[in-house]
Amino acid sequence: MGEVVRRDAVRAVAPQTAESLARSVLLQLTAVTDALVATIYEQNAAYREMDSVPPDDLWRSCHDNVARVMEMIAGADQSATEDYFDAARETGRRRAEQRMPLDDVLRSFRLGGRLVWEALIDEARAQGVDDSDALLDVASKVWEVVDSTSSQVAAAYHQAERQLVRADERRRSTLWEGLLHGRAKDRAFVQEAATVLDVPVNGPYAVLAIDNLVDDECTAASLKRRLAGVRVGSAWQVRTQTVVGLLALGAESLDDVLRLLRDAVHAPAGLSSVVPGLSAVDVAYRQATLARRTLPAGQVDVASLTERLPEALLLSAPELAEQLVQSWLVPLMKVPAAERQLLLDTLDRWVVAGGSIRRTAELAHCHRNTVINRLHRIHQITGRNLTDAAFHVELGLALRAIRLFPPQSL
Numbered sequence: 001m002g003e004v005v006r007r008d009a010v011r012a013v014a015p016q017t018a019e020s021l022a023r024s025v026l027l028q029l030t031a032v033t034d035a036l037v038a039t040i041y042e043q044n045a046a047y048r049e050m051d052s053v054p055p056d057d058l059w060r061s062c063h064d065n066v067a068r069v070m071e072m073i074a075g076a077d078q079s080a081t082e083d084y085f086d087a088a089r090e091t092g093r094r095r096a097e098q099r100m101p102l103d104d105v106l107r108s109f110r111l112g113g114r115l116v117w118e119a120l121i122d123e124a125r126a127q128g129v130d131d132s133d134a135l136l137d138v139a140s141k142v143w144e145v146v147d148s149t150s151s152q153v154a155a156a157y158h159q160a161e162r163q164l165v166r167a168d169e170r171r172r173s174t175l176w177e178g179l180l181h182g183r184a185k186d187r188a189f190v191q192e193a194a195t196v197l198d199v200p201v202n203g204p205y206a207v208l209a210i211d212n213l214v215d216d217e218c219t220a221a222s223l224k225r226r227l228a229g230v231r232v233g234s235a236w237q238v239r240t241q242t243v244v245g246l247l248a249l250g251a252e253s254l255d256d257v258l259r260l261l262r263d264a265v266h267a268p269a270g271l272s273s274v275v276p277g278l279s280a281v282d283v284a285y286r287q288a289t290l291a292r293r294t295l296p297a298g299q300v301d302v303a304s305l306t307e308r309l310p311e312a313l314l315l316s317a318p319e320l321a322e323q324l325v326q327s328w329l330v331p332l333m334k335v336p337a338a339e340r341q342l343l344l345d346t347l348d349r350w351v352v353a354g355g356s357i358r359r360t361a362e363l364a365h366c367h368r369n370t371v372i373n374r375l376h377r378i379h380q381i382t383g384r385n386l387t388d389a390a391f392h393v394e395l396g397l398a399l400r401a402i403r404l405f406p407p408q409s410l
Contacts, residue, residue, distance in 0.1 A: 017129060018138045021120045022074035024127070026067065028119070033063040036115050043111060046104035053098055061091045062112065065149065069116055072145045085152040092156030096164060102157050106150055113146035172196055176237040180244070182282040190278050197235040199248050202277040206254055207284035208245035208261065208302070209292050210269040212238065219243060219267075226264050232257060242289070246281060249274065254306070261302045268295050269302045290315055296403060314401045321401035328398040331382045343381075344399070346374045350386070351396040 270292025
């Protein structure tokens with residue numbers, strides 16, 4: 001029974017002891033703050049090495065948090081407890097903005113808790129308080145307050161971190177859109193874009209535009225890793241309809257990169273020609289989207305602009321493409337489908353063969369007389385002379401145009 005009475009007496013005395021000691025230590029707040037700052041610099045290397053928290057910022061933070069901890073230990077009004085977490089929340093927010101890792105921030109708070117406890121013990125000795133049970137209860141009070149304060153720091157840190165991530169994403173998206181729409185002619189803009197996207201300002205670049213299908217973030221991450229394996233740096237942006245890749249080619253040739261992309265990309269895509277730096281990314285982006293449009297519907301491939309220049313030219317001037325088709329091929333659209341396809345295939349091979357009857361027959365796997373008969377049939381239908389070499393360019397473009405612009409769309 002006597003032991004129970006003694007424990008009850010300790011619990012009654014301990015809060016009073018803690019409050020008295022805390023009020024006394026508050027009178028030494030400047031000295032305690034100086035000691036805590038020195039301890040953090042000595043035992044928490046991040047504050048020395050990262051140099052992201054200015055010394056006066058760290059001192060003010062230590063001062064305000066130690067003061068709040070002592071005030072809560074000294075018997076803060078319980079109804080206003082939330083008001084005593086203002087310093088902790090401000091510290092969490094500031095350290096997130098300064099990119100100080102949360103683990104290091106919380107480590108500093110643990111160091112602060114230990115220093116507060118040591119200051120209270122020193123004050124207890126100075127006041128002649130030697131009741132060990134009462135001091136243990138004071139320790140419990142200290143760590144209870146430090147733990148709740150640390151939780152507030154972490155909550156504020158995470159909230160600020162989420163806001164920073166959203167702000168970073170918005171800024172990154174703004175920089176991307178600026179690059180794709182020609183703002184990189186501004187030197188300050190291009191320097192910021194290079195820094196944020198972690199790519200060089202100058203050097204050979206190409207742009208890849210991939211149809212935005214499923215799992216695009218994973219696609220971009222996978223491509224980034226594979227390109228890095230051949231020493232090609234890249235940055236990626238997932239847009240509403242397109243995943244855009246900015247490829248810093250370095251010493252790699254565009255042909256080598258194209259081979260890798262064709263093995264790795266499983267969606268319709270377009271690849272630009274090489275441009276000299278970030279300032280020309282808008283040009284490369286237009287080229288990549290134009291190259292993508294040269295792919296027939298349903299075809300999965302990486303269309304390289306350098307391989308599809310005629311198609312790109314036709315897409316850039318659809319009215320001229322229409323005129324070529326009207327002039328050369330529209331009459332063929334009136335014959336039955338089977339014959340029409342046979343004649344169009346013959347014309348394709350005729351153009352590839354450079355107007356050679358023999359070579360056309362080889363490509364078509366038929367007799368040369370068959371080729372002559374088909375060409376004569378085409379002449380009858382279209383009224384066009386196929387023997388003039390000057391017309392081969394027009395006819396070749398017309399055949400490409402009809403694939404890009406089916407007759408019903410003309």
